[in-house]
Amino acid sequence: MNFFVPFCIPFIVGAVAMFITLAWKWGLWLYRLPRADKKRIVCGLPTRATLDAAGEVVCESLLHRRIFRVNPLLGYMHMSLAFGWFLLIAVGWAETIAYVGFRWVPLQGHVFFRYFATGLPHKPVFAFIMDLLLLFVLSGVALAWGKRFFSKRMGMRRTTRHVLGDRIALSALWFIFPARLIAESTTCALYEGGGFLTGTIGAWMGEHISTMTLLTLESVAWWFYSSCLGIFFVALPFSRYMHIFTEIPLIFLRRYRLRSDEKESSYDRFQVDACSRCGICIDPCQLQSVLGVDNVQSVYFLRDRRYGMLRAEVADNCLLCGRCAQRCPVQIDLNTLRINSRDRLHNIPAERRYDYLKGVDRSSGTGKVGYFAGCMTLLTPRTLVAMERIFHAAGEEVWWADRDGSVCCGRPLKLAGETDAACKMREYNTELFRKHGITTLVTSCPICLKVFREDYALDGIEVLHHSQYIFRLIQSGRLAIERGAGQFTYHDPCELGRGSGIYDEPRAVIEAIGLLLEPVDTRENALCCGSSVANTAITDGQQLQIARSVTAELEATGAGTIVTACPLCKKALGRGAVHAEVRDLSEIVADAVSK
Amino acid sequence: MAAIHFGYTISKPRAIDLDRNNLRKSDEILREMPELQTCIGCGSCTAVCTAGNLTEFNFRKVHTLVRRGEYQGAYEEMNKCMLCGKCRLVCPRGINTRGVVLLIKRKLGDF
Numbered sequence: 233m234n235f236f237v238p239f240c241i242p243f244i245v246g247a248v249a250m251f252i253t254l255a256w257k258w259g260l261w262l263y264r265l266p267r268a269d270k271k272r273i274v275c276g277l278p279t280r281a282t283l284d285a286a287g288e289v290v291c292e293s294l295l296h297r298r299i300f301r302v303n304p305l306l307g308y309m310h311m312s313l314a315f316g317w318f319l320l321i322a323v324g325w326a327e328t329i330a331y332v333g334f335r336w337v338p339l340q341g342h343v344f345f346r347y348f349a350t351g352l353p354h355k356p357v358f359a360f361i362m363d364l365l366l367l368f369v370l371s372g373v374a375l376a377w378g379k380r381f382f383s384k385r386m387g388m389r390r391t392t393r394h395v396l397g398d399r400i401a402l403s404a405l406w407f408i409f410p411a412r413l414i415a416e417s418t419t420c421a422l423y424e425g426g427g428f429l430t431g432t433i434g435a436w437m438g439e440h441i442s443t444m445t446l447l448t449l450e451s452v453a454w455w456f457y458s459s460c461l462g463i464f465f466v467a468l469p470f471s472r473y474m475h476i477f478t479e480i481p482l483i484f485l486r487r488y489r490l491r492s493d494e495k496e497s498s499y500d501r502f503q504v505d506a507c508s509r510c511g512i513c514i515d516p517c518q519l520q521s522v523l524g525v526d527n528v529q530s531v532y533f534l535r536d537r538r539y540g541m542l543r544a545e546v547a548d549n550c551l552l553c554g555r556c557a558q559r560c561p562v563q564i565d566l567n568t569l570r571i572n573s574r575d576r577l578h579n580i581p582a583e584r585r586y587d588y589l590k591g592v593d594r595s596s597g598t599g600k601v602g603y604f605a606g607c608m609t610l611l612t613p614r615t616l617v618a619m620e621r622i623f624h625a626a627g628e629e630v631w632w633a634d635r636d637g638s639v640c641c642g643r644p645l646k647l648a649g650e651t652d653a654a655c656k657m658r659e660y661n662t663e664l665f666r667k668h669g670i671t672t673l674v675t676s677c678p679i680c681l682k683v684f685r686e687d688y689a690l691d692g693i694e695v696l697h698h699s700q701y702i703f704r705l706i707q708s709g710r711l712a713i714e715r716g717a718g719q720f721t722y723h724d725p726c727e728l729g730r731g732s733g734i735y736d737e738p739r740a741v742i743e744a745i746g747l748l749l750e751p752v753d754t755r756e757n758a759l760c761c762g763s764s765v766a767n768t769a770i771t772d773g774q775q776l777q778i779a780r781s782v783t784a785e786l787e788a789t790g791a792g793t794i795v796t797a798c799p800l801c802k803k804a805l806g807r808g809a810v811h812a813e814v815r816d817l818s819e820i821v822a823d824a825v826s827k
Numbered sequence: 828m829a830a831i832h833f834g835y836t837i838s839k840p841r842a843i844d845l846d847r848n849n850l851r852k853s854d855e856i857l858r859e860m861p862e863l864q865t866c867i868g869c870g871s872c873t874a875v876c877t878a879g880n881l882t883e884f885n886f887r888k889v890h891t892l893v894r895r896g897e898y899q900g901a902y903e904e905m906n907k908c909m910l911c912g913k914c915r916l917v918c919p920r921g922i923n924t925r926g927v928v929l930l931i932k933r934k935l936g937d938f
């Protein structure tokens with residue numbers, strides 16, 4: 233058997249083109265990785281990380297477990313296409329071996345085996361399994377068709393709008409399996425065999441269609457099937473389907489602890505191309521659901537960045553709230569990618585900037601516990617006063633870093649892409665903290681908290697959010713609280729919750745004071761107040777619109793007081809609230825301190 | 828009589844001849860950020876300014892001069908801003924002040 237007929241050519245050309253492109257892309261990206269990243273890979277290869285990554289590849293790239301969690305039907309669709317196709321290839325391979333033994337068979341021999349196997353004795357078990365798998369994949373294709381029209385049923389209000397390359401690949405993909413069904417059925421019609429699907433259709437065709445027509449049809453069908461495969465393979469590396477092959481190395485690299493950073497790097501390519509444009513990130517975005525802005529979401533941002541057509545309007549219009557990243561089944565580090573795109577667009581050298589900070593020190597006090605209010609807290613003096621009362625009640629001696637004039641923590645600059653300038657703020661504040669020899673740093677602003685924890689080198693200084701600090705005071709008995717009859721609801725600030733993983737302490741503190749009522753979207757799914765410093769694009773009116781929608785949800789709990797733990801959230805929600813009072817966590821604590 | 832020091836200074840009176848200034852950049856800026864035209868010059872932004880608290884930097888003055896076509900030094904001045912966002916929270920006209928800082932820097936980078 234020589235396993236070659238002319239109709240194989242489109243498939244062979246497509247497959248070869250695809251593998252060359254893939255090898256070239258992967259090679260280039262890996263080659264361009266920074267030296268430190270390469271070292272991480274080499275060191276990680278012989279460890280458990282490799283095994284864990286392999287396991288994750290099976291769970292995610294084949295079974296799509298995380299999509300199942302978003303919506304089972306959507307998960308099934310993705311799984312049937314990925315896992316089903318994988319099984320078709322794997323079982324197909326086994327089938328070839330079963331028929332011809334262990335001998336070398338070219339790729340097209342495996343793929344079009346049914347065409348070549350007509351002269352061989354029939355193996356009904358394989359025919360049955362292969363038909364079952366084909367049905368499995370076809371059900372996924374049918375769902376994909378359906379999703380175009382009934383996306384809501386799959387838990388998605390909006391689906392992604394696609395570029396031309398995607399449309400070509402998508403159409404080819406949609407036709408591959410129906411084409412395979414018809415091709416195999418016609419062959420069955422002529423030579424018998426096949427399982428419950430191809431065999432039955434084949435038998436029906438054999439009865440109703442003349443042999444001459446069937447012969448023509450067979451050749452046309454196989455040519456069509458092979459062409460669909462060829463077109464799909466050629467288009468794949470340039471379309472969203474590149475994610476099929478990119479998610480796999482991404483999972484490994486992530487396990488070897490490679491991370492994206494505030495400056496673009498070659499590793500980002502793996503993340504950007506691993507986006508399948510599934511569109512799951514669209515629905516959670518409040519810019520879409522509240523404001524109707526529908527071209528800036530992560531899926532579009534990544535698409536534009538990948539094809540080199542990213543505009544500042546898209547990169548800048550995002551709250552970096554992380555609601556999309558929290559849902560992304562590929563777990564792409566969307567916020568960091570957005571930040572390093574902004575860095576590329578907006579960063580300016582900053583050697584001479586902020587020279588005026590030299591020698592500035594407006595701090596006061598001498599304690600080992602430092603309190604950094606942050607710019608925003610200085611605008612919400614009630615928080616500051618409340619913190620003063622809490623420190624006093626606990627008998628803490630405090631070093632006040634910035635009560636009489638702050639220097640920003642640098643995160644707003646970083647979020648805007650001016651990362652070099654942000655570095656200057658870091659240097660200044662780090663030096664200040666070191667100079668005063670503090671061992672604990674408390675801040676009431678989650679934005680500062682995040683940058684202190686992640687970007688500052690503050691070894692030896694424990695950084696705490698005031699919610700954590702207050703919680704410790706209560707737990708250790710240093711702060712006595714009187715429980716009252718108040719009913720509270722809590723708004724998770726993005727930078728505190730999704731950003732820093734702090735959900736429990738503020739809740740524990742509130743529960744020590746009164747009754748806590750949870751809103752519909754809470755914890756990891758909490759909404760953003762809309763006033764995020766990360767967004768320099770939306771207008772004041774739009775911020776207010778988001779704030780109103782968020783406070784409406786919070787007020788629906790029936791609580792008289794909306795509590796939050798971020799000065800910026802407090803300002804934002806305060807504008808949106810209709811009848812509830814908006815207060816910072818520290819304020820309600822200060823009021824409940826036993827006299 | 829010795830002047831009483833109230834803790835602030837007043838800029839010297841001066842005249843700007845709008846016919847002589849080239850308003851092209853100013854027009855571009857206002858086209859991209861029309862809300863800046865609604866500024867009432869209240870100075871709240873400057874009063875709370877983090878950078879202005881530590882150095883000679885007056886946000887209201889800089890963006891007002893830029894709108895009048897006085898671009899000299901505006902870029903360097905705006906580079907003193909820390910983008911902290913306090914000004915945006917106090918502006919009674921809800922002007923996207925951080926956006927203004929970034930826009931002026933983008934438009935006047937070469938002045």
Ligand code: SF4
Binds near residue numbers: 506512531534
């Ligand atoms: S970013 Fe994640 S959620 Fe959004 S389309 Fe890409 S893979 Fe899907």
Ligand code: SF4
Binds near residue numbers: 551
């Ligand atoms: S981070 Fe938030 S605002 Fe930005 S795209 Fe994601 S959901 Fe939308």
Ligand code: SF4
Binds near residue numbers: 553678725728765800
């Ligand atoms: S102010 Fe608070 S809720 Fe708003 S974006 Fe920032 S952290 Fe999120």
Ligand code: SF4
Binds near residue numbers: 908913
């Ligand atoms: S964002 Fe800039 S101009 Fe506005 S208050 Fe902060 S430092 Fe001043």
Ligand code: SF4
Binds near residue numbers: 868872887920922
């Ligand atoms: S606070 Fe707003 S209205 Fe007042 S001067 Fe500044 S920009 Fe103008």
